[in-house]
Amino acid sequence: MKSVIFRTVAPVLTSLMALFSIFVLLRGHNEPGGGFIGGLIAVSALAIYGMAYGVETVRRAIFFHPMAIAGAGLLAATLAGLISIFARVPFMTGLWIYPAILGLEVPLSTVLLFDAGVYLVVVGAIGSIALSLEERGGE
Amino acid sequence: MAASIAPSADLSTALVHAPPTAAAWLVILPVAWCLAVGALLVMLRRPIALHPTIAIVGLAGLVLIDGLLLREVAENGPMTMVMGRWLPPFGIAFTADLTGALFALAAAIVALVAGVFSLADINDSGRRYGFYPLLMLLMAGVSGAFLTGDIFNLYVWFEVLLISSFGLLVLGSEPEQIDGTVKYGFLNLVATTLFLIATGYLYAVLGTLNMADIARKAEGLRDSAPLVTLAGLFMLAFAMKAAAFPVNFWLPASYHTPRVVVSALFGGLLTKVGVYALVRVMVMLFPVEREELSFVLAVAGALTMIVGVLGALAQTDFRRILGYLIVSGIGSMLAGIAVGGPGGTGGAIFYALHSMLVMTGLYFASGIALRLGASSSIDTLAGLYRRHAGFAALTLMLCFAVSGLPPFSGFWPKVMLVKAALDIGAWWLAATLLLAGFLTTIVTGRLFLLAFWREGAHAAGEVEALSPATLGPLAVLTGLTLLIGLYPEPLLVMIQNAAAGLAEPSGYVDSVFPGGRP
Numbered sequence: 001m002k003s004v005i006f007r008t009v010a011p012v013l014t015s016l017m018a019l020f021s022i023f024v025l026l027r028g029h030n031e032p033g034g035g036f037i038g039g040l041i042a043v044s045a046l047a048i049y050g051m052a053y054g055v056e057t058v059r060r061a062i063f064f065h066p067m068a069i070a071g072a073g074l075l076a077a078t079l080a081g082l083i084s085i086f087a088r089v090p091f092m093t094g095l096w097i098y099p100a101i102l103g104l105e106v107p108l109s110t111v112l113l114f115d116a117g118v119y120l121v122v123v124g125a126i127g128s129i130a131l132s133l134e135e136r137g138g139e
Numbered sequence: 140m141a142a143s144i145a146p147s148a149d150l151s152t153a154l155v156h157a158p159p160t161a162a163a164w165l166v167i168l169p170v171a172w173c174l175a176v177g178a179l180l181v182m183l184r185r186p187i188a189l190h191p192t193i194a195i196v197g198l199a200g201l202v203l204i205d206g207l208l209l210r211e212v213a214e215n216g217p218m219t220m221v222m223g224r225w226l227p228p229f230g231i232a233f234t235a236d237l238t239g240a241l242f243a244l245a246a247a248i249v250a251l252v253a254g255v256f257s258l259a260d261i262n263d264s265g266r267r268y269g270f271y272p273l274l275m276l277l278m279a280g281v282s283g284a285f286l287t288g289d290i291f292n293l294y295v296w297f298e299v300l301l302i303s304s305f306g307l308l309v310l311g312s313e314p315e316q317i318d319g320t321v322k323y324g325f326l327n328l329v330a331t332t333l334f335l336i337a338t339g340y341l342y343a344v345l346g347t348l349n350m351a352d353i354a355r356k357a358e359g360l361r362d363s364a365p366l367v368t369l370a371g372l373f374m375l376a377f378a379m380k381a382a383a384f385p386v387n388f389w390l391p392a393s394y395h396t397p398r399v400v401v402s403a404l405f406g407g408l409l410t411k412v413g414v415y416a417l418v419r420v421m422v423m424l425f426p427v428e429r430e431e432l433s434f435v436l437a438v439a440g441a442l443t444m445i446v447g448v449l450g451a452l453a454q455t456d457f458r459r460i461l462g463y464l465i466v467s468g469i470g471s472m473l474a475g476i477a478v479g480g481p482g483g484t485g486g487a488i489f490y491a492l493h494s495m496l497v498m499t500g501l502y503f504a505s506g507i508a509l510r511l512g513a514s515s516s517i518d519t520l521a522g523l524y525r526r527h528a529g530f531a532a533l534t535l536m537l538c539f540a541v542s543g544l545p546p547f548s549g550f551w552p553k554v555m556l557v558k559a560a561l562d563i564g565a566w567w568l569a570a571t572l573l574l575a576g577f578l579t580t581i582v583t584g585r586l587f588l589l590a591f592w593r594e595g596a597h598a599a600g601e602v603e604a605l606s607p608a609t610l611g612p613l614a615v616l617t618g619l620t621l622l623i624g625l626y627p628e629p630l631l632v633m634i635q636n637a638a639a640g641l642a643e644p645s646g647y648v649d650s651v652f653p654g655g656r657p
Contacts, residue, residue, distance in 0.1 A: 065184050067184065067269075068181065068182045068184050070181060071178045071180070071181025071182035071272070072178070072182055074174060074177070074178035074181065075175060075178035075179060075182065078171055078174045078175045078178060081167075081171060082171055085164065088158040088159070089158065089224055090159050090163075090220050090221055090222065090223065090224050091164075091167045091171070091220055091222055091223075091233075092222045092223045093223050094223065
């Protein structure tokens, strides 16, 4: 994929898709969206970047190994369930806090933490597969 | 902003309000703990030297948690925790009763000793491939399967342990490992699909997936719902997972290919998860249907026993022999489930627990034999007795145990099963059990005679040293086998209570639905 057009568009497309994936993740609580689909969009972004600039560039850009990202996601999801210990409610109960950030009330919850964990697991696991496929295929 | 997110309906009637007791957390902790430790290990990619330490500490923690859970359940009866506060049957319930807790503890012990054994068996490349994270995730799946109170959730844990087991099987990426994994994976996916279909069917018929709720609802639907079909579907799916005849051929085809410690884990744990699921579904959820199907189960059990042990007689590869012995043992458990009653169910549970410890131990022995004799075939292995008498003694004890000879743990479940079979007049089943035991003795006798006693080329008097990490796990498992064989009383009482709790699941149902149905 050495086309100039593709290489010019890829960074813009990637950043837009990454942003959109986070939007989809956050939207997911009450409307269609969520961690899984958000994660898939983010992986597509990484895959496009990899096609344009090579897998090594992507690996450098995401800094952590994809499997480490997946592990962090799994840990986050598990901890999101375990936080309920401190609130004396059963495992995985949704707990909400509403801190005011910059004068705006932001609802944060263990559900969101769990979903972010799912997002990271999908990014890490599917990303790991996609990157190694790109590495071996082509050229 | 907050108002738009707060639910408009009054949800308080759908939630559990009593705060969970500290003990109730023990029900969910085995799974959460394994997942958390496994995730941590996945994250620590570079310092792989730390992996074994973290994993062994994690598994020791798991043994502790499961031990506390068993104590709690033995004293206070079944315990339930519902995910996310939703009232059952809508919230997914984790319910630990004696059966689940016993299996979970035995599995944790097996995993811990396997973790120690892996110190000498898994090299750096195995660690880099992720042996320890996969081990923790496998244990998350196994613990989840033993402790969940929801049949769809059981399916999910089956998937978790299946995926981890694929990873463990291909560790090393040798062609024959891939070959074994394909057979294993294909057959298991068929079984899993069947399980999923049966679960969907069950949901369509009963409208619930919660096990306690199924047990209650099935009571009133015996005349109208196709429950025997359902039970039959579940039976086939779980029998496939447990490697029962005629769907047993995947096990001997795949269990001898991976690393020894992986074989040991699989031999100890995976088929027993299938047996556990069979016990749970056939005995607790569909007791009347089990009666209907008991003849099929008994015949399948008898054939499994005989086919398994004959297969073992025909093999020369140490690990293949063990694979067939596992199959033969599964037959005894099926026979117990078919016979039913406290003796039959209890015997099946006891046999499963015994088989977990003994089969894992024997796989360790096969690994050590491979290291000492540089061969896995009993045609070429010889003179192991001279090389390490202690190792030979431990293996001999395990051979006795797996044959069901006293004073080892295999004796008591055999006695229970034979007695239970005779009590209901199934003399042919009792005879098959005894015959299988006799043939197993021949199998292990042949194994010991050829690999250990036969004079080898090895010079006499030369004793090889084995590291504590190699011999220790074997000694611990043999010790447990001997202990259970000599002093079975406490375990026997627990198993009898567990079988009674399955036959009359009112304690289980009450723990999920305290104070009756809302």
